[in-house]
């Protein structure tokens with residue numbers, strides 16, 4: 154597909170040309186009686202044009218991680234660590250500067266497109282406003298950009314679409330509009346929080362195909378959050394598996410699917426749904442998602458793990474997974490006491506290896 | 513759309529008919545007879561019979577009612593027993609004063625209440641929010657007539673900044689007369705270019721308007737705040753934030769428009785409060801409007817006057833709410849049929 158949207162990259166600064174660099178991110182919600190530790194130390198890097206899947210059960214902290222990337226967490230959240238989008242630190246940055254980065258540096262699309270657009274304004278009004286916030290263009294140019302963006306997401310008759318109100322469109326059309334709105338800001342990173350969960354199966358597949366094409370044509374990095382490992386396999390370059398506020402395994406899609414190493418990942422895979430069955434499918438893993446105000450000590454998965462031993466009551470280090478099927482094993486790691494692999498000499502050694510890969 | 517308006521108009525007529533029936537029945541059932549009022553103390557039985565016949569009170573009730581309705585349809589609201597003049601004339605003479613008072617109060621309630629409500633919602637538990645909440649409790653707890661008299665005591669009695677009552681200074685009528693075209697003195701004096709009268713009218717309006725604003729502002733502020741909080745938690749508001757739309761624009765454009773629909777309802781209701789409040793306020797400030805007229809007429813068993821004025825007040829309230837319903841169409845695209 155030729156690209157109708159003329160994309161001039163948002164400046165990516167800093168070392169390694171990472172579009173997203175999350176370092177030791179912790180997010181908690183202090184309450185009167187207990188504190189919910191929604192995210193407990195996450196490291197995650199996404200390079201230019203990379204599609205990174207983030208999977209895990211409901212409540213594992215995926216959405217909170219996504220919102221951290223745009224500084225969209227509610228005021229009640231306590232955030233520690235660093236999140237850099239195109240080299241710009243998000244944590245502690247004032248609203249005004251964040252507003253520029255939102256949409257421009259990283260844009261977000263949401264689970265339920267039916268609720269994501271304001272019902273009282275036409276699609277055009279909303280798109281124009283967003284484009285105006287990020288780009289210094291005349292009225293006519295803004296309209297032209299909006300139409301181009303709608304063409305890029307393959308929405309028929311963009312001219313008419315701009316005049317419509319959200320209630321006059323289907324869920325699939327609305328998700329395309331939201332994606333177009335994101336594209337029109339020319340972001341370097343698209344954060345997609347379960348963007349297909351609310352859509353029916355055929356539309357899901359269309360949106361996935363569209364995202365893949367857009368990533369390729371616009372050199373757009375995507376953080377793709379989903380319940381659905383099937384979608385990850387068909388779309389992503391890399392995948393991180395999240396459990397109880399931590400990433401427990403991460404690797405290239407090829408490596409991780411060939412050699413799932415964390416018991417939780419394997420459980421996820423054994424319940425892997427057909428594309429489209431989506432939400433309910435992960436509920437088959439026996440046991441409860443831990444209460445995040447008092448997560449289990451050590452490896453958080455140990456109460457539900459068949460392999461759990463006394464060792465699992467201690468925190469598990471990240472271990473590089475070495476497999477005979479692949480020689481690019483440096484990027485695949487899991488945090489489990491039972492993984493026999495190459496232990497990195499230190500955390501830094503691991504992150505260096507990962508950086509090398511991502512560069 | 514036309515069908516909708518027709519439906520609403522039918523509804524309005526039905527409600528008005530209900531109001532009529534209730535006031536009619538009440539006027540005939542309540543103790544105290546207009547005849548006593550007309551005839552003074554110790555009338556003879558003969559005199560009473562005569563007066564009753566004159567007023568049509570000797571007829572059976574259903575007949576009285578149908579007669580009242582048929583007169584009404586011909587634009588005849590009967591004669592005031594107190595003044596002996598047609599009720600329609602008495603009512604139209606006073607309605608301008610009531611409208612001027614309530615419309616201006618309405619204007620301030622909306623202009624102050626909506627932004628304060630928005631700010632309270634955006635900055636929950638801030639100084640603005642706390643003052644607004646304390647104010648809303650005080651506003652509801654304080655009786656209207658006490659507030660009116662307290663304001664009179666302070667601004668007239670102690671400070672002597674503002675007049676005690678009425679719509680104009682007495683001298684104005686002599687020295688700077690003006691033609692009453694709309695019945696809104698601010699507009700009439702402006703049209704006449706009569707600055708002295710305009711100033712006098714403004715000063716007289718201040719305290720009654722202030723009283724009405726104080727007693728209704730808190731309600732509007734609170735409802736706006738709660739509705740705004742609800743809207744701000746909507747996903748589409750988060751979308752606006754996620755795309756870098758500036759805060760002020762999100763609050764005052766995207767969120768406020770969504771709040772506008774419930775807010776319109778509130779404005780319609782507020783007008784009801786204001787009309788209710790106006791009855792007391794007009795009485796305390798000797799304001800020559802419909803509210804004060806109703807109070808006097810009730811006190812003197814002037815049934816035709818009470819019924820006529822009630823009908824007009826109810827009609828006004830219903831009209832305002834009809835306009836509100838029509839405005840929903842303007843605001844909410846989902847209601848517009850393509």
Ligand SMILES: Nc1ncnc2c1ncn2[C@@H]1O[C@H](COP(=O)(O)OP(=O)(O)O)[C@@H](O)[C@H]1O
Nearest residue numbers: 182189191210211212213214215216217218445
């Ligand atoms: N505003 C909030 N206040 C308190 N706890 C929250 C809040 N938002 C989310 N959480 C908690 O954070 C955890 C992670 O939530 P989330 O990131 O939405 O999970 P996921 O997207 O993976 O399903 C959950 O336990 C949830 O209850």
Ligand SMILES: [Mg+2]
Nearest residue numbers: 215216217346
């Ligand atoms: Mg989520």
